[in-house]
Amino acid sequence: MPSEKVCPDCEEPLERMELQGTSALGSLSIVAPADDGFLSGIRADEVLAPVPYVCPECRRTLVYAEE
Numbered sequence: 001m002p003s004e005k006v007c008p009d010c011e012e013p014l015e016r017m018e019l020q021g022t023s024a025l026g027s028l029s030i031v032a033p034a035d036d037g038f039l040s041g042i043r044a045d046e047v048l049a050p051v052p053y054v055c056p057e058c059r060r061t062l063v064y065a066e067e
């Protein structure tokens with residue numbers, strides 16, 4: 001696991017937010033061609049999904065790309 005993410009302003013540990021279905025962030029996801037075997041021909045840097053984290057102190061939201 002990567003090191004814990006913290007708020008750049010108050011250095012509080014960020015809380016991960018789960019995406020509920022499709023959202024505004026969904027447009028950032030990269031969809032692989034269905035005829036490519038889905039898991040077989042995809043490079044790791046092509047399946048990064050944006051994951052929002054929120055600071056419990058200042059409610060600042062930061063989005064990180066995760067595998």
Ligand SMILES: [Zn+2]
Binds near residue numbers: 010012055056060
């Ligand atoms: Zn904060």
